[in-house]
Amino acid sequence: MNLIEVKGLCKNFDSFKLQDVSFSLEEGYIMGFIGRNGAGKSTTLKSMLNLMKNDGGEIKLCGFSMPKDEIEIKNQVGYVFGGVDFYPEAKIARITDVTKTFYREWNNQLYKELCDRFEIDQNKKFKQLSAGMKVKYSLAVAMSHNPKLLILDEPTSGLDPAARDDLVLLFQEFIEDGAHSILFSTHITSDLEKCADYVTYIKQGKILASTDRDSFRLSYINVSGKKEQLNSENEGKIIGLHTHQLGFEGLMKTDDKALAQAAGFEISEPTLEDIMIHVERR
Numbered sequence: 001m002n003l004i005e006v007k008g009l010c011k012n013f014d015s016f017k018l019q020d021v022s023f024s025l026e027e028g029y030i031m032g033f034i035g036r037n038g039a040g041k042s043t044t045l046k047s048m049l050n051l052m053k054n055d056g057g058e059i060k061l062c063g064f065s066m067p068k069d070e071i072e073i074k075n076q077v078g079y080v081f082g083g084v085d086f087y088p089e090a091k092i093a094r095i096t097d098v099t100k101t102f103y104r105e106w107n108n109q110l111y112k113e114l115c116d117r118f119e120i121d122q123n124k125k126f127k128q129l130s131a132g133m134k135v136k137y138s139l140a141v142a143m144s145h146n147p148k149l150l151i152l153d154e155p156t157s158g159l160d161p162a163a164r165d166d167l168v169l170l171f172q173e174f175i176e177d178g179a180h181s182i183l184f185s186t187h188i189t190s191d192l193e194k195c196a197d198y199v200t201y202i203k204q205g206k207i208l209a210s211t212d213r214d215s216f217r218l219s220y221i222n223v224s225g226k227k228e229q230l231n232s233e234n235e236g237k238i239i240g241l242h243t244h245q246l247g248f249e250g251l252m253k254t255d256d257k258a259l260a261q262a263a264g265f266e267i268s269e270p271t272l273e274d275i276m277i278h279v280e281r282r
Contacts, residue, residue: 001063003027003149003181004048009057011040011047016205018043021057023200023210027148028178030171032196032213033185034272036280040205041185042081045153049079062148075104078142079151080135088127092137095126103145111144117170131158139167143174150174152184156191164188168195189272199272203279213272220275221257223265224249234263240278251278 004025011018018040025031033041046052048059050067059066062076086095100106115122118136120129129137135158142150150171156164172195174180186192192199192213199217200210209216223238226247235241237259238250251270252260260267270278 001027002060003062004031004183005058005060006044006048007058009044009047009059010055011043011052012055016040016043018047018054018205021202021205021207023207025181025183025198027181028175029197030175030182030184030195031198031200032189032192032272033183033200033202034187034189034192034276035185035202035208036276037187039202041202042153043205044202045079045151045183045185046081049074049077049151051081075145076147077149077151078145078147079153080138080142080155081153082157085134086126089125091123091125092120092129093122096122096141099141100144105146107144107146110146111140114140114143117166132160132163135159136163139170148180150180150182150184152182154186155184156186156188164191165194167191171195189276192272201279208279217270217272217275219254220251220270220278221254221260222249222268222270222274223252223260225263225265229263229265231263234259234265240281242281251275 002024004023006024007022009018009021021040021044035041043052047054048061048066050070061073064073066073096111118140120133120137120140135155139155156167159167168191171182175182196213198211199213201208224247227243230248237252237256239252241248241250251274257267
């Protein structure tokens with residue numbers, strides 16, 4: 001069963017358009033949603049949850065249609081977006097007492113376990129939490145009503161490497177029964193290397209690719225060499241070409257590997273970060 005089905009999603013602003021965004025995610029998997037700032041990641045996620053009205057397209061989450069089944073969807077989806085400050089003067093315990101009334105399957109035991117795991121002090125005011133602790137608290141709330149799907153916007157930003165690693169482990173635990181899934185946007189591609197099964201790449205409001213992580217990564221090769229190795233044929237195939245005093249570097253489609261080999265380029269497998277850097281340089 002697909003827990004996410006997005007087809008032809010569009011959103012128009014004066015200076016930006018989300019154009020025909022389509023992707024899907026089966027239960028039991030983690031999908032990373034990547035692209036540079038302003039590419040349309042947050043707009044897509046908010047439109048999926050009807051937090052922002054879209055201008056076209058179809059959205060189904062957990063088998064239900066948005067916005068027709070919005071209440072049912074929001075009982076089955078946990079979501080976290082950056083910049084949500086709840087009530088800054090209220091204590092954590094009080095915020096939770098109010099929030100849990102909106103969910104029919106709130107799990108107090110799970111909430112307590114998550115707060116213990118994240119070392120969240122229930123007696124602190126929300127404004128007293130660090131940026132990283134605010135993210136952890138938001139996640140604890142999002143996961144405590146037994147959602148099938150988590151939709152997270154930059155969940156690991158503001159966290160130190162150890163805390164990010166703990167979160168990645170938590171994500172893997174969440175989906176290990178094969179009945180849950182996670183969609184999360186991030187700039188920290190090393191987190192995706194650890195846990196993402198799929199990657200959806202958005203650039204300037206359009207989906208560049210949506211496929212399994214390894215197929216996406218292996219569809220490109222890193223190339224480098226001396227500037228005199230470049231010619232009109234191979235230079236046009238290089239994505240994000242960067243020339244410097246010692247030579248050049250860039251990215252090519254794996255389909256063009258024979259051309260790179262014939263030119264004597266040095267070739268290596270790229271990381272997700274390598275791909276982002278060169279694709280966005282183009």
